[in-house]
Amino acid sequence: MEKLVAVLAVISVMISGILIHTETSKAAEMNFSVSAVIPDNQIDKSKTYFELRMKPNQVQELEVVLTNGLARAVTVETSANTAVTNDNGIVDYSNKAPKLDNTLQAPFSKIAEMPSEITVPAKGSKTVKVKVTMPSAPFEGFILGGIHFSEKDDGDKKESGEGVQIKNKYAYVIGVILSENDVAVEPDMKLNTIKPDQVNYRNVLKANLQNIKPVIIQNLAVEAHVYKEGSDKALYSAKQDTLRMAPNSNFDFGIGWNNQEFKPGKYRLKMVASSGDSVWKWDEPFEIKGDTAADLNDKAVELEKDYTMWYVAGGVLLALLVFGLVFWLGRRSRKREED
Structure with missing residues (x-):
């Protein structure tokens, strides 16, 4: 039991960093905000992400409220993404179509359905529903994913004195972790x-x-x-x-x-x-x-070339030249003595 509590504690610490605000410049400002509507089967209701106890074949709609404080409507692109590991050794929820591992049986992107975009009215809010359908076969362990929100790019570009600059793009991700029991799975x-x-x-x-x-x-x-x-x-x-x-x-x-x-x-x-x-x-x-x-x-760039073989070849060639010169001088000297 203590081992299980320790495992759940580690997972809780890890997942607490999932609800993120990603910005691409120092002057980043989001034009909308997101908030998860925590359901009754939430394991820890103090969390702001979804940590749900589910059952095989269970169908549930998760709800996220998008709020727009601007005086204009905002169109938001949405996706249910499977958590993967990027080459920096970081859990990544931002990739809409990553290459999935061959041991992954139930990707979150395959069991979750949601609209690809939603328009939030000016000074208003909109609720996005994510339909989750659990696999029919019971499983131990966790399904990990993220609900990804980013403002739709209208194609506009900002002009500056130095030319054209692409507009910044920002995103929110609300984490989702699904489990069916308390069985602690050993990593491998x-x-x-x-x-x-x-x-x-x-x-x-x-x-x-x-x-x-x-x-x-x-x-x-x-x-x-x-x-x-x-x-x-x-x-x-x-x-x-x-x-x-x-x-x-x-x-x-x-x-x-x-x-x-x-x-x-x-x-x-x-x-x-x-x-x-x-x-x-x-x-x-x-x-x-x-x-x-x-x-x-x-x-490759900035490659430090290895010239060892050239040095060896040059040394061998020089030795042959020296040997040839000595041999020629020797023969010349003997010839003079004979004459």
Whole structure:
């Protein structure tokens, strides 16, 4: 029971940050506000997001009130989004059509229905209804998602002395976490693909980490080291903590290549991930192919070229020239003595 209380407490802390106001500039101002209408099956009625105890096949309409304080109508785009984990190791509710994990059985975007947009009258309010239909099969764990609201872009642009500036766009997200029982699900993770890639045109090794259980992984710490096959000297390393993963999701953990070229060959990746009492360890081989390395190196910016082979080749050529010169001088000297 104590373990269950601890799990629920962690989830409560995590979800409390879901109701967010995202702004894209320092001068951001929302033209509308949102407020969840908390229903009777809310687990904790002090929360401002939806944390609901549901049943199999249950159909329920969630309500969110949009308020417009302007003297003009405001059109708001809405969507029910599935929570995923982005490559920064952050739970993300903003993506309307993300690539879903293959272990996710009931995405929130698939079980929730709502209008794609709504117009809120001037100095007025409007209630948006979100129809949620639970899966027919009972499940343990959590379904996590977010109800996303953003003002519709009218296509206008602001002129400035320096040219055209795109108008700022802001969004609200109200979190939704659904469960059917108090069974505590133990987290579990997998290491999937290991591949050379790029982030912002810089060489990075990406290791795909997967949360295969319907539970939120909180305070995730990851440490990774890359070795040349057969060597115990780490070439590249990365370490991050306080990461979070949505239920049944995956993300690419990046190991920076320090602006170095990818070199073809065989390597090993050693990783350790931990969350609370759970620890996962991996020691996996991988290979960087010559054509892949050449292609990525050609696209990379601020790449520090490795000229070692050129230096070696130049040294060998110089040695051959010196040897040839010595040999020629020796023969010339002997020839003079014979004459």
